[in-house]
Amino acid sequence: xxxxxxxxxxxxxxxxxxxxxxxxxxxxxxxxxxxxxxxxxxxxxxxxxxxxxxxxxxxxxxxxxxxxxxxxxxxxxxxxxxxxxxxxxxxxxxxxxxxxxxxxxxxxxxxxxxxxxxxxxxxxxxxxxxxxxxxxxxxxxxxxxxxxxxxxxxxxxxxxxxxxxxxxxxxxxxxxxxxxxxxxxxxxxxxxxxxxxxxxxxxxxxxxxxxxxxxxxxxxxxxxxxxxxxxxxxxxxxxxxxxxxxxxxxxxxxxxxxxxxxxxxxxxxxxxxxxxxxxxxxxxxxxxxxxxxxxxxxxxxxxxxxxxxxxxxxxxxxxxxxxxxxxxxxxxxxxxxxxxxxxxxxxxxxxxxxxxxxxxxxxxxxxxx
Amino acid sequence: xxxxxxxxxxxxxxxxxxxxxxxxxxxxxxxxxxxxxxxxxxxxxxxxxxxxxxxxxxxxxxxxxxxxxxxxxxxxxxxxxxxxxxxxxxxxxxxxxxxxxxx
Numbered sequence: 001x002x003x004x005x006x007x008x009x010x011x012x013x014x015x016x017x018x019x020x021x022x023x024x025x026x027x028x029x030x031x032x033x034x035x036x037x038x039x040x041x042x043x044x045x046x047x048x049x050x051x052x053x054x055x056x057x058x059x060x061x062x063x064x065x066x067x068x069x070x071x072x073x074x075x076x077x078x079x080x081x082x083x084x085x086x087x088x089x090x091x092x093x094x095x096x097x098x099x100x101x102x103x104x105x106x107x108x109x110x111x112x113x114x115x116x117x118x119x120x121x122x123x124x125x126x127x128x129x130x131x132x133x134x135x136x137x138x139x140x141x142x143x144x145x146x147x148x149x150x151x152x153x154x155x156x157x158x159x160x161x162x163x164x165x166x167x168x169x170x171x172x173x174x175x176x177x178x179x180x181x182x183x184x185x186x187x188x189x190x191x192x193x194x195x196x197x198x199x200x201x202x203x204x205x206x207x208x209x210x211x212x213x214x215x216x217x218x219x220x221x222x223x224x225x226x227x228x229x230x231x232x233x234x235x236x237x238x239x240x241x242x243x244x245x246x247x248x249x250x251x252x253x254x255x256x257x258x259x260x261x262x263x264x265x266x267x268x269x270x271x272x273x274x275x276x277x278x279x280x281x282x283x284x285x286x287x288x289x290x291x292x293x294x295x296x297x298x299x300x301x302x303x304x305x306x307x308x309x310x311x312x313x314x315x316x317x318x319x320x321x322x323x324x325x326x327x328x329x330x331x332x333x334x335x336x337x338x339x340x341x342x343x344x345x346x347x348x349x350x351x352x353x354x355x356x357x358x359x360x361x362x363x364x365x366x367x368x369x
Numbered sequence: 370x371x372x373x374x375x376x377x378x379x380x381x382x383x384x385x386x387x388x389x390x391x392x393x394x395x396x397x398x399x400x401x402x403x404x405x406x407x408x409x410x411x412x413x414x415x416x417x418x419x420x421x422x423x424x425x426x427x428x429x430x431x432x433x434x435x436x437x438x439x440x441x442x443x444x445x446x447x448x449x450x451x452x453x454x455x456x457x458x459x460x461x462x463x464x465x466x467x468x469x470x471x472x
Contacts, residue, residue, distance in 0.1 A: 054427060299434070
């Protein structure tokens with residue numbers, strides 16, 4: 001997930017320059033941080049092939065459950081509309097729509113959730129609509145995020161830019177103002193306009209496709225608004241668009257932990273990404289992206305194989321945080337400190353069984369203020 | 370016409386798999402399909418210069434290990450973004466159990 005666009009609109013004057021066309025972008029290229037070779041744990045080819053193997057079964061099961069629960073909770077919400085009994089139905093529908101969409105968007109965008117390509121593409125477009133992201137633009141954005149993970153001036157998906165604006169990030173848990181900014185980006189794309197950053201990572205040949213999808217998405221959302229106005233009821237917006245506000249909290253809760261408080265400008269995902277253990281419900285909503293170091297090191301491993309990948313390489317990784325609470329206890333003090341000391345980051349420690357960090361890159365974060 | 374260059378024994382490549390082959394300062398990917406056919410392409414993805422030999426072979430496709438872009442390794446055609454530019458392909462054959470490529 002990303003709240004990068006939200007941050008880019010709200011930088012204090014002394015903030016780092018996270019634009020993709022500024023001096024930090026040029027510095028990243030000059031220092032060899034752009035499109036660089038990253039550290040990978042050693043895995044025998046046969047084991048890797050087994051982990052990478054694609055299946056339709058797990059994602060078909062999970063998607064059927066997801067869609068089924070969406071329909072049931074929506075029907076329950078509609079049937080009880082106007083009474084207090086409606087609240088739990090919308091609480092469930094909201095999270096399934098406004099949070100689970102992010103992990104489905106992510107995995108199907110990688111093309112790893114299903115073996116069958118059209119299934120990945122279909123769920124990807126549906127989830128992109130729910131999360132209010134242009135499905136074409138974000139393919140390219142996310143490719144860059146994997147090429148240059150948390151490299152300042154290169155990665156368009158840095159959710160917590162330094163110094164972090166904690167008040168704004170708190171509001172993100174209720175989609176404010178992120179959802180409106182995402183809609184504005186869709187509307188801008190629908191009008192055929194792209195920002196300088198978007199032009200930096202979306203090839204020109206792909207932009208007509210991005211415009212078409214933006215127009216479809218904007219039209220459906222406007223139809224929901226029109227439906228609400230015509231009926232004098234919020235119900236159409238509770239079903240479409242609204243869950244991106246009242247149900248996005250789980251997406252934000254898990255997404256901020258992916259890289260929050262960790263190093264920038266390093267070429268080792270063990271330093272800039274966070275893996276943690278999580279309750280099974282959150283792992284289902286999040287499709288196992290709690291194994292985030294593992295995902296970044298080996299993005300071709302499907303979500304359903306990430307627990308096995310974690311077990312195989314955990315000796316080479318910093319210990320995973322024990323829970324969501326434990327991870328927030330680690331991250332929040334670092335974010336508070338970064339408000340006044342933007343060079344600060346959490347130094348991840350490796351177990352004795354791990355290959356050491358490359359010290360020359362570990363030192364870079366503090367140097368590039 | 371270029372000479373044929375020995376790569377490895379056919380058995381050194383698993384069915385539906387790929388190996389890296391470095392030769393004369395260049396890097397290639399050599400594939401074996403489920404029918405015993407062998408194929409050769411440039412070794413680096415046209416998107417971000419990642420070694421395709423670390424990727425996943427499925428049917429006639431090779432998936433890049435970094436961004437999940439896909440090519441048809443038999444034709445070099447790009448099949449899935451973020452790859453847009455085709456891979457160069459080279460003739461490959463099996464002679465007496467040995468894989469050879471014409472580079």
